[in-house]
Amino acid sequence: MAAAASPVAGRPPLSVSDVVVAGVGARAPSGLTALQVTMSVRALKMDPRQSHLIDRNGEPMAMCRLPSIGDDVVGIDRFVALGGPALTQAAFAWFAAERRNGRTARPLPVLVALPSRSRPGLDARLELHLLRGLEARSQVPIDHASSGLIFGCRGGGVEAFRLAIERLRAGEHEAVAVGGVDSWFDPDALEWLDRELRLHSMQTENGFIPGEGAGFSLLTVRRRVASLPRLAQILGVGVASEPRPYGSDEPCLGLGITTAVKRAVAPVGARARRIPWVMTDVVNERHRIDEWTYAMARSHEAFTTDVIHDQPLLKTGDLGAASAAVLLAIAAMRWQTGCAAADCVLIGTHSDGVERGALLASDDPVR
Known part of the structure; x- marks a missing residue:
């Protein structure tokens, strides 16, 4: 690129x-x-x-x-x-x-x-x-x-x-x-x-x-966007590499996804706006559950105490590289149809390799 x-x-x-x-x-x-x-x-x-x-x-x-x-x-x-x-x-x-x-x-x-x-x-x-x-x-x-x-x-x-x-x-x-x-x-x-x-x-x-x-x-x-729909706005995006991905000799401690989350929320400030809703690609695999649990614990100041964790891929099947884009589309449609869990969502993704990503989006308040 x-x-x-x-x-x-x-x-x-x-x-x-x-x-x-x-x-x-x-x-x-x-x-x-x-x-x-x-x-x-x-x-x-x-x-x-x-x-x-x-x-x-x-x-x-x-x-x-x-x-x-x-x-x-x-x-x-x-x-x-x-x-x-x-x-x-x-x-x-x-x-x-x-x-x-x-x-x-x-x-x-x-x-x-x-x-x-x-x-x-x-x-x-x-x-x-x-x-x-x-x-x-x-x-x-x-x-x-x-x-x-x-x-x-x-x-x-x-x-x-x-x-x-x-x-x-x-x-x-x-x-x-x-x-x-x-x-x-x-x-x-x-x-x-x-x-x-x-x-x-x-x-x-x-x-x-x-x-x-x-x-x-x-x-x-x-x-x-004067003549276009305003489905959502992007507030922050973060990517990072996981030093101990799936298959490593040593246990993964979720350092990559933690860094990605912190980078995604940095533009708005963890204390200025706590996140009430997350959507992730976490399914039944224990190592992905553990990674996200570590990231949530380390970044707890960025989330509300009653933060909602949605896992849409439990109903679609694992979508691999399409996960982030589909999760954002789901959030946008839920804002459009009035059934969203909150006006702001953090999307988290975990590759089998080292790539980790987090994207912070919200409903667009200027419609």
């Missing part, structure tokens, strides 16, 4: 809270739009389905996957089928506003979080061809020279938002589409999870249910 340029001459530098979410899109086993995903999660709906793949005990593997995508669709084709519609949803309001104002919409920069390159079964074609595939499927013109892919799993989802915010604050772009796409529906990936005893089952309680999905947000600056 290119380094952020200095602010445009004559224009005051932006604060993080000047970054506004003007559109969201999501696609997951529980819904085909951000609103459907949000309401299905809120209704506690979950529908894992057996596949034709067999685990080490000779039983069919089950996971949460979209029934609208065939089981013969894997790799880049599945990622495009997941991500294209979500990108269309997120960018719709931007291009509609450009047309209303009589302007020809310029191609959008798009930043996409993807699984780690080390994941077994990851389609090597993603690096060269995913953006072209998303452009064709979504019908959203993409500025390829300014777009990029972040292969960082769950924590990489927050890194994608950090890079997008840097570009907006530097005045490089008026809007950026940022999100993530992921699917565990791959024979090699599921076999690896099964071998590592990470597939939740009657014999493996300390495992998770794999899922798949995509989420995108259209980020712009406040001065451009």
Whole structure:
């Protein structure tokens, strides 16, 4: 990624809270739009389905996957089928506003979080061809020279938002589409999870249910939102590396996610605004539960005493690199529909590798 340029001459530098979410899109086993995903999660709906793949005990593997995508669709084709519609949803309001104002919409920069390159079964074609595939499927013109892919799993989802915010604050772009796409529906990936005893089952309680999905947000600056929806504002973002990630010889003490949380809340000040609501990618895996518990304890001054911890991926299945973007879309839809737990939310994500991320967002008070 290119380094952020200095602010445009004559224009005051932006604060993080000047970054506004003007559109969201999501696609997951529980819904085909951000609103459907949000309401299905809120209704506690979950529908894992057996596949034709067999685990080490000779039983069919089950996971949460979209029934609208065939089981013969894997790799880049599945990622495009997941991500294209979500990108269309997120960018719709931007291009509609450009047309209303009589302007020809310029191609959008798009930043996409993807699984780690080390994941077994990851389609090597993603690096060269995913953006072209998303452009064709979504019908959203993409500025390829300014777009990029972040292969960082769950924590990489927050890194994608950090890079997008840097570009907006530097005045490089008026809007950026940022999100993530992921699917565990791959024979090699599921076999690896099964071998590592990470597939939740009657014999493996300390495992998770794999899922798949995509989420995108259209980020712009406040001065451009006069004719756009104002779904949320970004208050802070933090990324960090965990020195003892999953699989390390020594116990993980949650230092990475703790640092990411502190960086995300720093712009507003832990004492100035205590956070009443968190959404994380924590599912049933004990090491991720422990990491988040450590981070909450070390950062306790940043949270209210009755802080609510939501875990939407317990209902969608683990969404990997799409987690951060889908969680933000869920928060935005809950603010829009009046069923949010609070007006401010902290999103926390933990990769299998070293990447950790936290994003602080709130309902936009200027509507």
